[in-house]
Amino acid sequence: MTNPFDLISDAFAPHYRVNLSIERLDGSIMLTLSKDTGVVAKRLISAAQRNDPVRLRRVVDSIRLGLAIEQGEDALELLAAMTDRGAHERVLQMAGIAR
Secondary structure (H helix, E strand, O other), rough: OHHHHHHHHHHHHOOOOOEEEEEOOOOOOOEEEEOHHHHHEEEEEEEEHHHOOOHHHHHHHHHHHHHHHOOOHHHHHHHHHOOOHHHHHHHHHHOOOOO
C-alpha cells in the first residue's frame, strides 16, 4: 500500500513547500502548499479521501488543475490530458507542476 503522505508530498514537493498537519479529531489533514511568496493553496483532505488511493489521486489532480488554471494554463487541455496519463505527465511538465 502506498503511503498517502508520501504520495501527496511527492506530487508537489519539487515545486512547492508541502506542509501536512492533522486538522481534526476525525483524521482530516490540512495540506498547505507554499512558495517564497507565500501560501499558494490550502486543502482539507478527509480521512476517507486520504485512505482511498483512487480518491486521493483525484484530490491531487483537482489541486493540480486549480494551480494550472491560476498559472494561466489551458484548463481544457489539462482535463483532456488527465484521461491519458502519458499526455497528463507532459502537460504537467509544461505547466511546471510535478507529479
